Amino acid sequence: xxxxxxxxELLFKMADDALILGHRNSEWTGIGPTxxxxxxxxxxxxxxxxxxxxxxxxxxxxxxEANPDILGFKRSEKEFKCxxxxxxxxxxxxxSLVRHFLFDYADGLRYEELQNAxxxxxxxxxxxxxxxxxxHTMHANVWIKLLAQGNExxxxxxxxxxxxxxxxxLGIFEPSEYEKTLQEEKIFSGExxxxxxxxxxIQTLIEKAGLxxxxxxxxxxxxxxxxxxxxxxxKPLLDEMTEVVRMDENASW
Amino acid sequence: MYGNxxxxxNDPRNKQEVEESQELLDAFQAKIDNGQKIEPSDWMPKMYxxxxxxxxxxxxxxxxxxxxxxxxxxxxxxxxxRKMALIAKVQDEVGHxxxxxxxxxxxxxxREAMLNDLMIGKAKYSNVFNYPAETxxxxxxxxxxxxxxxxxxQLINSKGSYGPYCRALKRICAEEAFHLKQGHDNLVAxxxxxxxxxxxxxxxxxxxxxPLMHFFGPPDxxxxxxxxxxxxxxxxxxNDDMRNQFLDQYVPKILELxxxxxxxxxxxxxxxxxxxxxxxDWDEFYRVIKGDGPCNKERLAVRRWVKExxxxxxxxxxxxxxxxTVPLA
Numbered sequence: 024x025x026x027x028x029x030x031x032e033l034l035f036k037m038a039d040d041a042l043i044l045g046h047r048n049s050e051w052t053g054i055g056p057t058x059x060x061x062x063x064x065x066x067x068x069x070x071x072x073x074x075x076x077x078x079x080x081x082x083x084x085x086x087x088e089a090n091p092d093i094l095g096f097k098r099s100e101k102e103f104k105c106x107x108x109x110x111x112x113x114x115x116x117x118x119s120l121v122r123h124f125l126f127d128y129a130d131g132l133r134y135e136e137l138q139n140a141x142x143x144x145x146x147x148x149x150x151x152x153x154x155x156x157x158x159h160t161m162h163a164n165v166w167i168k169l170l171a172q173g174n175e176x177x178x179x180x181x182x183x184x185x186x187x188x189x190x191x192x193l194g195i196f197e198p199s200e201y202e203k204t205l206q207e208e209k210i211f212s213g214e215x216x217x218x219x220x221x222x223x224x225i226q227t228l229i230e231k232a233g234l235x236x237x238x239x240x241x242x243x244x245x246x247x248x249x250x251x252x253x254x255x256x257x258k259p260l261l262d263e264m265t266e267v268v269r270m271d272e273n274a275s276w
Numbered sequence: 277m278y279g280n281x282x283x284x285x286n287d288p289r290n291k292q293e294v295e296e297s298q299e300l301l302d303a304f305q306a307k308i309d310n311g312q313k314i315e316p317s318d319w320m321p322k323m324y325x326x327x328x329x330x331x332x333x334x335x336x337x338x339x340x341x342x343x344x345x346x347x348x349x350x351x352x353x354x355x356x357x358r359k360m361a362l363i364a365k366v367q368d369e370v371g372h373x374x375x376x377x378x379x380x381x382x383x384x385x386x387r388e389a390m391l392n393d394l395m396i397g398k399a400k401y402s403n404v405f406n407y408p409a410e411t412x413x414x415x416x417x418x419x420x421x422x423x424x425x426x427x428x429x430q431l432i433n434s435k436g437s438y439g440p441y442c443r444a445l446k447r448i449c450a451e452e453a454f455h456l457k458q459g460h461d462n463l464v465a466x467x468x469x470x471x472x473x474x475x476x477x478x479x480x481x482x483x484x485x486x487p488l489m490h491f492f493g494p495p496d497x498x499x500x501x502x503x504x505x506x507x508x509x510x511x512x513x514x515n516d517d518m519r520n521q522f523l524d525q526y527v528p529k530i531l532e533l534x535x536x537x538x539x540x541x542x543x544x545x546x547x548x549x550x551x552x553x554x555x556x557d558w559d560e561f562y563r564v565i566k567g568d569g570p571c572n573k574e575r576l577a578v579r580r581w582v583k584e585x586x587x588x589x590x591x592x593x594x595x596x597x598x599x600x601t602v603p604l605a
Contacts, residue, residue: 046351049351049363050351052343052347052363052370053347053366053369053370053578054344054347054578054581054582055370055582056582056585056586056589056590057586057589057590057593058370058371058374058377059374060589061367061370062367062371062374065363065366065367065370066367068363069363069364069367072356072359072363073360075356076360091356092355092356095355095356096354096355096356115585116585116586116589169592169593170589170592173591173593174592176588176591176592177588177589180588263351263352264351264352265354266352267352267353267354267412268354270472271470271472271473273470274470274472275469276354276355276358276412276465276466276469
């Protein structure tokens with residue numbers, strides 16, 4: 024049973040991250056900086072929300088949790104396990120781009136590892152999602168490079184967004200009390216190991232783009248999301264997301 | 277009036293230029309009469325270029341601004357299916373704008389110039405997008421009826437004479453067919469739902485009916501009709517014909533769901549096979565075109581926001597060493 028709890032916790036935080044980031048990225052639909060970027064962010068939003076749906080489906084089918092629409096649209100803020108990075112509002116393209124860069128490299132590495140998980144439904148899904156994330160990271164990297172090497176202002180904006188987002192990005196890897204179980208059960212090697220791989224990957228890319236990697240040893244990671252302590256931004260997001268469905272809890276839409 | 281704001285050919289400023297010899301004009305007309313498409317590098321009369329640019333540009337603007345009323349409901353869509361479908365649908369509209377701006381660019385006006393003209397209110401877009409989407413019911417009505425009206429218009433235009441526009445429209449119509457399914461599915465869910473859902477839907481139908489009747493433009497008896505545009509296959513059907521076709525296709529579908537249409541005088545004349553209706557308020561139509569609709573200012577403010585907040589992105593992407601090339605959509 025310990026194994027089940029461990030897998031459930033992993034699935035919930037991954038699904039919640041995907042749903043909330045997908046929601047945030049969809050806020051660019053119609054108002055993106057260029058038509059091409061508008062379309063790209065909408066695509067990635069659809070993928071992310073699709074990933075959330077599939078992860079909730081595993082929770083529903085294998086662990087007796089409610090169906091995906093209930094898990095996604097009818098839980099309270101205190102039941103969400105997303106990290107703070109995905110909750111922050113969409114106000115600035117540089118931040119959205121950097122968030123997508125930092126998150127998707129972590130996501131890609133996570134799914135790469137999970138395709139070998141001993142829990143077959145997750146391994147299968149990870150194989151599929153990994154292929155999609157490849158395009159997300161490719162997109163992020165192209166744009167980070169383009170803007171880092173565009174002009175002084177664009178470089179400064181991207182650097183400043185990296186500096187701002189980094190403590191929140193470290194919150195992706197908030198350790199879980201189930202890590203030992205996940206390791207013993209050959210599901211996942213743990214957040215710490217993932218973070219190490221991630222830092223190596225993004226540090227290389229950031230430096231290649233001519234930007235500076237912040238010294239993460241002196242940063243305070245923004246933790247708490249995995250324990251359901253959230254920023255002040257999640258509650259209004261959920262209120263908005265559930266505005267229609269709350270009109271009539273029993274209606275079907 | 278999705279992209280049908282035509283230029284008055286009788287305006288002296290639009291008089292054909294002297295170098296447009298009868299010989300050239302005849303050859304051009306013969307090509308169109310043969311069913312051949314006009315391509316960007318072909319010779320074309322100045323008026324043809326002007327009309328097409330205006331028409332495609334306005335269509336592109338309509339797609340882009342059309343993303344806004346629906347876009348505001350993406351974050352409120354009530355479940356996974358609706359949320360993903362709505363993002364995909366609105367994304368398609370932005371994609372259509374992109375395709376159409378590319379097609380318009382082949383006539384010589386840059387995308388940037390078109391977006392600037394849109395922002396300052398110089399270039400128009402369909403009036404229908406100057407109305408707000410007040411409830412989730414509006415999303416069903418827009419998805420089914422506004423898209424349905426747009427398809428009527430676009431299918432007709434896809435038979436036109438300008439190659440790049442026709443090819444863009446062909447692709448657009450294929451995608452719009454999915455939008456219609458999505459809109460219909462949403463509409464049915466509300467129509468067979470709780471009394472509150474039905475009421476929300478009926479209210480939305482009532483609100484959107486007049487803008488939908490305005491959609492195809494003023495009645496034929498009022499609109500400036502140009503034989504020339506018809507001969508050039510720039511305009512392919514009259515406003516009344518398109519409106520009639522829309523009513524033929526959609527009135528039965530609305531009524532079969534038990535919804536009502538807010539026009540007691542709407543009926544099909546069995547002899548003429550034409551729809552008769554109360555005259556919509558055309559003063560309002562012209563007021564909205566001139567910028568005084570419920571959402572004109574808000575829509576342009578959004579375009580301004582996009583421009584102001586992303587100038588730095590555009591600046592970073594523009595490199596002086598990159599030479600501008602003319603796209604061949």
